[in-house]
Amino acid sequence: MISRLPVAEQLNAFREVLSRNDVLVEVLDRAARLGLPGWYLTAGCLFQTVWNAVTGRAPAEGIKDYDLFYFDATDLSWEAEDGVIQSVQEAFTDVPAEVEVRNEARVHLWYEQKFGVPCRPYSSTEDAIDSFAATTCCLGVRLEPGGHWRVYAPHGLSDVFNLVVRPNPVLAPRSVYQAKTSRWSLQWPELTVLPWPTPTAAAT
Template identity: 75%
Template sequence: MLGRLPLSEQLNGFRSVLSKNEILTDVMTRAATLELPGWYVTAGCLFQTVWNVATGRPPTNGIKDYDIFYFDDSELSGESEDAVIKAGQKVFADLPAEVEIRNEARVHLWYEQKFGVPCPPHASTEAAIDCFAATTCCLGVRLEADGGWRVYAPHGLSDVFNLVVRPNPVLAPREVYEIKAARWKNEWPELTVLPWPN
């Protein structure tokens, strides 16, 4: 069980498992060519690949999109983000998957309208990843210039490997967590979903 191994072995296992999702590794390779500041492939495509491999499903099962976060606070206009999204659409055009690119420096401008709670401006892509509704989601991976992988996992990898969904009540409302967790549990019944704290 990978979740009970030393962290260095967990990291090796994480990379090995993610590499089984060829769409994911292709997204990472192509994303690197965009040279976006502070970018990561993040969220569902990572932990859901692990869940799929751990439960004997095809690596891409149930993954609805591949999220790329970057951080550019030098230009907060929607037009600037749209230009990056359009550049990405060309890079990912022939992939059999949806790729979503977002500038995390802009999240505070729209978050409250979408989720009903204010979001202070993020200081980095990592800070944005820290705010996902479940700690299990707080993951980011990117290719470095030397070909190595940079893995950001502030809550470690044990819950991901052990199929545990744990709430992260720092920003997203309880309802967001419970809706996501219910959808995941429906797709991966093997999950253990922990309740939102009272």
């Protein structure tokens, strides 16, 4: 079982599985040429590729989009981010997938309006990945010079290979976790979705 292998071997298995997804590999390769600061390909396209491999599905099956995060705090204007979005759309115009790019330095400017809870400014792309609604989602991969894969996985890879979705109640509200896990469970019914923690009553 991959989840019981030493960490280095899990990383090798993770890279091997992701490499089966031709779309993901192409997105990684093109993203590396864009020169975006602190960039990672992250979230669903990574763990869902693993879920597909573990459950015998086609590598890209059920993957809605490919999230490309970067971090640029030098210009927090929408115009600057939109310029990057337009450039990315042009770079990926012939890729058979939706590539969504976001500057994680700007998230605090719109997060509360969208999700109903305030978000402190992030300090890096890794900081943003740490706040995903499920620990299983907290993954990032990028290509560095020489073709080296940099993998960010603060909660490890065991849950990903074991099809376990674990809540990460540090920012996103319960409703976000429940909406995501409900959608995922329809596509991958083999998942084990752990419940959102219940607040402990204050001691009297």
